[in-house]
Amino acid sequence: MAQYNKYFDNAATSYPKPPEVAQAIAHYLNEIGGTYGRSFYERSRLATAMVEETRELIAERICGSRRHADHVVFTSGATSALNLVLQGIRLKGDNVFISPLEHHAVMRTLTALSARVGCKINVLPAKSDGLIDLEKTATLDFSRTAMVIVSHQSNVNGVVQPVTALKEQIGEIPLLVDAAQTVGRPHLTVEAEMVDFITWTGHKALHGPSGVGGVFSGKLQLLEPMVFGGTGSNSESYAMPDESPERFEAGTPNLAGIVGLGAALRHPVASRHSREDYLRLLDELSAIKGLKLHRAADFAVQGDLFSFSCEGLDCGEVATHLYYQHGIETRVGLHCAAMAHRFLGTFPQGTIRIALSSFHTAEDLGFLAAAVRESVHDLLSR
Amino acid sequence: MTSCPGKLFLLAFKATRDAIRAESRLREKRMVFRVVALPRTLSSACGMALEFDERNFSETEVIRLLDELGIKTVVHCLKKPEDAGR
Numbered sequence: 001m002a003q004y005n006k007y008f009d010n011a012a013t014s015y016p017k018p019p020e021v022a023q024a025i026a027h028y029l030n031e032i033g034g035t036y037g038r039s040f041y042e043r044s045r046l047a048t049a050m051v052e053e054t055r056e057l058i059a060e061r062i063c064g065s066r067r068h069a070d071h072v073v074f075t076s077g078a079t080s081a082l083n084l085v086l087q088g089i090r091l092k093g094d095n096v097f098i099s100p101l102e103h104h105a106v107m108r109t110l111t112a113l114s115a116r117v118g119c120k121i122n123v124l125p126a127k128s129d130g131l132i133d134l135e136k137t138a139t140l141d142f143s144r145t146a147m148v149i150v151s152h153q154s155n156v157n158g159v160v161q162p163v164t165a166l167k168e169q170i171g172e173i174p175l176l177v178d179a180a181q182t183v184g185r186p187h188l189t190v191e192a193e194m195v196d197f198i199t200w201t202g203h204k205a206l207h208g209p210s211g212v213g214g215v216f217s218g219k220l221q222l223l224e225p226m227v228f229g230g231t232g233s234n235s236e237s238y239a240m241p242d243e244s245p246e247r248f249e250a251g252t253p254n255l256a257g258i259v260g261l262g263a264a265l266r267h268p269v270a271s272r273h274s275r276e277d278y279l280r281l282l283d284e285l286s287a288i289k290g291l292k293l294h295r296a297a298d299f300a301v302q303g304d305l306f307s308f309s310c311e312g313l314d315c316g317e318v319a320t321h322l323y324y325q326h327g328i329e330t331r332v333g334l335h336c337a338a339m340a341h342r343f344l345g346t347f348p349q350g351t352i353r354i355a356l357s358s359f360h361t362a363e364d365l366g367f368l369a370a371a372v373r374e375s376v377h378d379l380l381s382r
Numbered sequence: 383m384t385s386c387p388g389k390l391f392l393l394a395f396k397a398t399r400d401a402i403r404a405e406s407r408l409r410e411k412r413m414v415f416r417v418v419a420l421p422r423t424l425s426s427a428c429g430m431a432l433e434f435d436e437r438n439f440s441e442t443e444v445i446r447l448l449d450e451l452g453i454k455t456v457v458h459c460l461k462k463p464e465d466a467g468r
Contacts, residue, residue, distance in 0.1 A: 040420075040431070045430065048402050049402050069399070234396070235425075243397045
């Protein structure tokens, strides 16, 4: 009997991981140990070198060059990275513009900041799928705008935003791109030199462990640190060091996680399905009576995830049926993106999200299509 | 030009990343040095420093190699062990 990869919650966290990730973590914990940047002995030097190699690898993945490794600040994930930028840029009573498909990592942070410092949150004009409407943004007044923030790929319908074109329109205004869903996907790269701040995570498309993410930016000098503490450098002073990335990395980093991420970066996984296989899956699902796909209107800007809902059926009921009848693992609900669901008209019930991984084969996608067809048919014919 | 003739000299770094890059670069060039704790008399930072014997490698040569990578360092002259107590 064929064994299918039935895990489709890769936008939450990816599974499986390359085996080298767990091996590297075990090697670090069992054989190396040692802390980062605090001591001269071999154990500490090895740990420090491992962290710095991972910093270079992530820089290379994001901007194509290891030379910009000092643009990489490690955090505990994309949420803490977004907080570092949004809180560190010291918004005052200025405007910020966001896409209509933002995650709570942005929305809750901005809402709190708005109450604290009075910044005004504005939503960029967009088409019905949430794709930023560049014709309309071209005529917007961006005066007194402190920052523009865009989720590179929606975690609800997979729309990939035109961040480079948007940056060309906004000029010197800092652009923050939440690339939690795209860093690690070779066909969805951000033009790093065009973006002021890119936030990313290691445990999704990069196939690393959870607990590691960061900021990539050549403009870290615009930020104030959010966390204060020891760095192993400039220790005679009570002030944080001026040098980046130390300035933003107080405390012992997640060493095992960073080492695991380094292994993931050294062992990238080529996609085992093609864009044609993916398009076929979307076509097969859209043909199911009663099922509505929530995806990009244009497949050219469709990322590796999408959602669906079924008329007359509760999304939770469909997801439960898919799991117990077919073993399909999905994420159901609002996906920590209530704003996106409000915009797409799927609030408050939410949707069932399907998020692909490079490990999925064409056969896995075919199994998924058949399982969804059967589940929807079973539930509608009760 | 060297400021530590016939003596040990030590390279200190402000940033951890520079220390690791320097170590890697100098090992690539087969330079012989010891990784040591930064002497408390020089700095209260708790990072690592690289210790060289000037008879093997000139300070100028080492600095040039690191300059090529844009690595900033501070050089401190140390007494050789046999000089101690004289």
